[in-house]
Amino acid sequence: MPLHEYMAVDPAKGCRLCRRPFEHLDRRPGRFLKSCPRCGTPLRRLPSAARVTQGRTTLDRRARQAGFHKLRRVGKGTYQKEY
Numbered sequence: 001m002p003l004h005e006y007m008a009v010d011p012a013k014g015c016r017l018c019r020r021p022f023e024h025l026d027r028r029p030g031r032f033l034k035s036c037p038r039c040g041t042p043l044r045r046l047p048s049a050a051r052v053t054q055g056r057t058t059l060d061r062r063a064r065q066a067g068f069h070k071l072r073r074v075g076k077g078t079y080q081k082e083y
C-alpha cells in the first residue's frame, strides 16, 4: 500500500496532526487524502522523494558524528571511502 505524506495547505488552520507533515497509508492506490481526517482542513500531498533524500542525509550526518565511516561500493569487492 502506498504511503504518502500530507500536510495542511494552510498549517495555521490545521490541527496537531496536519500542522506538520504526517504520513498516511492510502488504502486504495490513486485515492489520496484531500482533507485532514481529524479536523477537515484541506491537505496537500508532499513529494515523498524529498523526504527519502532528507532522511538519508540526516542519517549520514549522524553516522559521521558518531565516528562511523561510510564505504560506497564502486565495483565487485571494491569500496570507496566516502568519509
Ligand SMILES: [Zn+2]
Pocket: 014, 015, 016, 017, 018, 019, 036, 037, 038, 039, 040, 041
Ligand atoms: Zn487536521
